[in-house]
Amino acid sequence: MTYTEGSTTVSQGNAFINPKARFSRDATIAYLKLLKTPKNILDATSATGIRGIRYMKELNPEYVTFLEINKSVYPYLKKNLVSNGINPDNAVNLSFQEFCNDPESSKFDVIDVDPFGSPAPYVFDSMKIARNGSILCFTATDTAVLCGAHKQACIKSYDSVPMHNELGHEAGLRIMIGFIARIAAQFNYGIDVGLSFSYLHYLRVIMGLRHGAANANSSLKNMGFAYKCQKCGWHYSERGQLPTKSKCDSCGSAIETSGKLWLGPLHDDTKPSDLRASISKVNAADEKESRFMELIASEPNIPFYYSIPKLTKIMGLPSVSEFSVIEDLKSKGYIASPTHMEKNCIKTDAGLDAIKGSIKALLKQAG
Numbered sequence: 024m025t026y027t028e029g030s031t032t033v034s035q036g037n038a039f040i041n042p043k044a045r046f047s048r049d050a051t052i053a054y055l056k057l058l059k060t061p062k063n064i065l066d067a068t069s070a071t072g073i074r075g076i077r078y079m080k081e082l083n084p085e086y087v088t089f090l091e092i093n094k095s096v097y098p099y100l101k102k103n104l105v106s107n108g109i110n111p112d113n114a115v116n117l118s119f120q121e122f123c124n125d126p127e128s129s130k131f132d133v134i135d136v137d138p139f140g141s142p143a144p145y146v147f148d149s150m151k152i153a154r155n156g157s158i159l160c161f162t163a164t165d166t167a168v169l170c171g172a173h174k175q176a177c178i179k180s181y182d183s184v185p186m187h188n189e190l191g192h193e194a195g196l197r198i199m200i201g202f203i204a205r206i207a208a209q210f211n212y213g214i215d216v217g218l219s220f221s222y223l224h225y226l227r228v229i230m231g232l233r234h235g236a237a238n239a240n241s242s243l244k245n246m247g248f249a250y251k252c253q254k255c256g257w258h259y260s261e262r263g264q265l266p267t268k269s270k271c272d273s274c275g276s277a278i279e280t281s282g283k284l285w286l287g288p289l290h291d292d293t294k295p296s297d298l299r300a301s302i303s304k305v306n307a308a309d310e311k312e313s314r315f316m317e318l319i320a321s322e323p324n325i326p327f328y329y330s331i332p333k334l335t336k337i338m339g340l341p342s343v344s345e346f347s348v349i350e351d352l353k354s355k356g357y358i359a360s361p362t363h364m365e366k367n368c369i370k371t372d373a374g375l376d377a378i379k380g381s382i383k384a385l386l387k388q389a390g
């Protein structure tokens with residue numbers, strides 16, 4: 024069976040391919056196109072090689088190295104490199120971990136780790152083949168773990184407590200980034216998150232590394248905790264080494280606490296229109312992906328969001344459109360936006376009382 028994205032066709036053979044990961048590939052290309060052309064890229068978990076082949080063709084680095092651990096997949100990877108005009112000697116049948124621990128291995132400008140399940144076992148080794156300014160890309164498909172369905176597994180893999188409620192996806196993304204930031208700090212790197220998102224069954228982050236103890240320490244200042252009250256809808260997050268709250272600030276009820284997690288930016292908000300323009304030029308991307316990218320890139324870098332249907336339910340009121348709440352809050356001078364993380368939710372700097380006030384006023388107006 025063959026599979027095509029843009030100008031790249033691969034044959035699947037024994038390799039895994041998921042067409043739903045196209046957005047991960049398109050978004051990464053769109054983001055990397057905004058940066059200086061990388062000299063070299065590592066496709067650390069290649070399978071068919073579609074990701075690295077596309078990076079080679081669409082980003083024009085000097086070379087891409089393709090790693091694939093599985094012996095029965097490796098011949099298909101090589102075949103796909105040949106059919107796409109890439110030297111098959113660039114494919115290496117080794118585990119990422121062995122490759123990173125070989126002193127002969129190069130340092131890479133871009134390292135893309137797109138494994139089955141958790142990226143956690145790859146993070147430490149990735150630092151050994153990184154350098155100042157390297158871009159690290161990680162995918163997590165263990166979303167049930169990161170997003171709260173398996174608390175103990177999240178503690179085991181990421182040393183962090185997840186959120187098991189409507190904030191779970193953003194908490195999961197922030198837990199994964201926080202985990203990487205803590206390991207990067209051990210190697211004296213600070214991180215700058217360029218782009219990150221939750222999409223279908225996976226979470227994805229693209230980040231830059233800045234070398235130096237001061238950079239590592241300033242990154243770690245973005246670690247903290249998030250709190251959620253299911254009774255009244257309040258949520259709050261704060262940077263720090265220890266959680267400080269055990270009860271809801273708004274109604275005094277018990278709260279869910281999550282962390283440690285990353286409370287810094289989830290994307291570089293200097294780039295929203297550039298990202299939208301960049302993805303629209305990626306051959307394989309469609310209008311739906313462009314709109315999704317626009318939503319991600321234009322979200323305010325405010326941690327977490329409010330579910331409007333949950334709030335109206337808590338308030339015992341009929342439903343109201345999140346877009347009308349957004350417009351009302353904006354008219355009062357607040358920042359307010361939809362979020363790609365969850366349907367019918369809003370990111371805003373308005374407090375819970377202001378949001379509830381907006382909901383009541385809108386319903387009153389509607390009669």
Ligand SMILES: C[S@@+](CC[C@H](N)C(=O)[O-])C[C@H]1O[C@@H](n2cnc3c(N)ncnc32)[C@H](O)[C@@H]1O
Nearest residue numbers: 067068069070074091092093118119137138139
């Ligand atoms: C999810 S697939 C990769 C999909 C591919 N990146 C894409 O965009 O289509 C994960 C691949 O990583 C390989 N793999 C698993 N563990 C690995 C390791 N430790 N080092 C290198 N490759 C590994 C698997 O055999 C599998 O082919």
